[in-house]
Amino acid sequence: MDNYKNLSKFYSRIFFSRIFIIGLNFLTTAFLINNLGDTDYGIYITLFSVINWVFILDLGVGKGMRNLLTELIEKNNFTKAKKLISTTFFVTTLISIIFFISYFTINNFIDFAYFFNLKSNLNFDATLSVFICVIILKLIFGNLDQILYSFQLSYVTVYITFVTALLFYLSIFFVIFFDFNLNFFHVSIYYFCSVLISYSIFFFWFFLKNKNLTPSLNNIEFDLIKFLFDSGIKIFIIQILFFLMLSLDRFIILKFFDGDTVTNYDIVYRVMTLLLFPFSVIAQPLWSSYAAAKANNNYEWINKIINRLYLFSLFIIVGILLLSFTFNFITDIWLGKVYKIELSLKLLIGFLLFNVMWSTIHSDILYGISAYKFMFISILIGLVLKILVLIILVYTNNLSLNTIVISSIVGYFLFSSIAPFYIKEKIKFLYEKIHSN
Numbered sequence: 001m002d003n004y005k006n007l008s009k010f011y012s013r014i015f016f017s018r019i020f021i022i023g024l025n026f027l028t029t030a031f032l033i034n035n036l037g038d039t040d041y042g043i044y045i046t047l048f049s050v051i052n053w054v055f056i057l058d059l060g061v062g063k064g065m066r067n068l069l070t071e072l073i074e075k076n077n078f079t080k081a082k083k084l085i086s087t088t089f090f091v092t093t094l095i096s097i098i099f100f101i102s103y104f105t106i107n108n109f110i111d112f113a114y115f116f117n118l119k120s121n122l123n124f125d126a127t128l129s130v131f132i133c134v135i136i137l138k139l140i141f142g143n144l145d146q147i148l149y150s151f152q153l154s155y156v157t158v159y160i161t162f163v164t165a166l167l168f169y170l171s172i173f174f175v176i177f178f179d180f181n182l183n184f185f186h187v188s189i190y191y192f193c194s195v196l197i198s199y200s201i202f203f204f205w206f207f208l209k210n211k212n213l214t215p216s217l218n219n220i221e222f223d224l225i226k227f228l229f230d231s232g233i234k235i236f237i238i239q240i241l242f243f244l245m246l247s248l249d250r251f252i253i254l255k256f257f258d259g260d261t262v263t264n265y266d267i268v269y270r271v272m273t274l275l276l277f278p279f280s281v282i283a284q285p286l287w288s289s290y291a292a293a294k295a296n297n298n299y300e301w302i303n304k305i306i307n308r309l310y311l312f313s314l315f316i317i318v319g320i321l322l323l324s325f326t327f328n329f330i331t332d333i334w335l336g337k338v339y340k341i342e343l344s345l346k347l348l349i350g351f352l353l354f355n356v357m358w359s360t361i362h363s364d365i366l367y368g369i370s371a372y373k374f375m376f377i378s379i380l381i382g383l384v385l386k387i388l389v390l391i392i393l394v395y396t397n398n399l400s401l402n403t404i405v406i407s408s409i410v411g412y413f414l415f416s417s418i419a420p421f422y423i424k425e426k427i428k429f430l431y432e433k434i435h436s437n
Contacts, residue, residue, distance in 0.1 A: 020162055030334055061232040261401065267341070271327055271331065272349050
């Protein structure tokens, strides 16, 4: 019952796995930039970002399962847990089929390469199609991540990411080593295979160990579909708003600038994400731990974790300054050359990622206690503000990398500034409600 509290036993596993993942991602990025070139890499990484859509295209079904599954596990109700898992896999598979058909139907009528001011490019279209297939894989297999979180096995999800990153790196390494031709279509194929192999390994590993939970058609319970969509659609709407807040930036840059500019943005972004490494280790199991704490009415524990996260966030501010002033040194070692990027852009992206971390601290709590309304309203207003700022920038010819990043910071500001006070009052209310009974 208290397994959700024992976070420290997971952190060493998550920490070392994350270090290897970051190292592999940096090595892979260096290989791709040096072999594809700045322009093609910029196009590739923009397309790669569509994979983030997997977190929203299942209509929140997988994450809608997560809180209820955590509660069922806390109560040792594995019979209903199996029904919930089976129903979730059925629904996400059905959504994947619909999405697959819809995409290839739309693709016959829309020239996506032309939309991004690119000349007709077969590699672009083919690469986009492969990434759509990756999304479909992760839509279905991504349910495994949510199940592992519910079982407080968050470190296993990091292993999945590590194996994917390792397979992807090795495939790129051997292609370059043997001097084979490399373009971003080939790279997308290697990534697809890496995702497929990694998830397949861990899928069979988990369900061979937990045969009583193996999904089956006989255990689909249609009454649960309503719950999954009722809970999931709220998560879906919120996550699509968060997604658009940040992930639109690369598409805007590619649309109004070029692939080289996307590469400059992505390099700064990747260096600054080093700030989020320690936070990603800490935050990995927290959503499900909050859900388990709620199931056990342990709001004191949630407050204790919040206070520790606030203290930790102070160190991130120092990290922003450190990485901004050592950026050239890092890129020279990493990529073998120094990019002429303004200090202001480095500081702005660092501050943006601080906002992302700060928002994640609070959104994880709200997801864990199933409090969605405030998130929806505040992030919707923020997204509208971001879009208004971008429209003004375009029509006044003031659009630049700096101002695009500023628009995202403006978008996050409302949620980031109000969320701490809202959560404090929400937890106080839930605590008093429990003790009044």
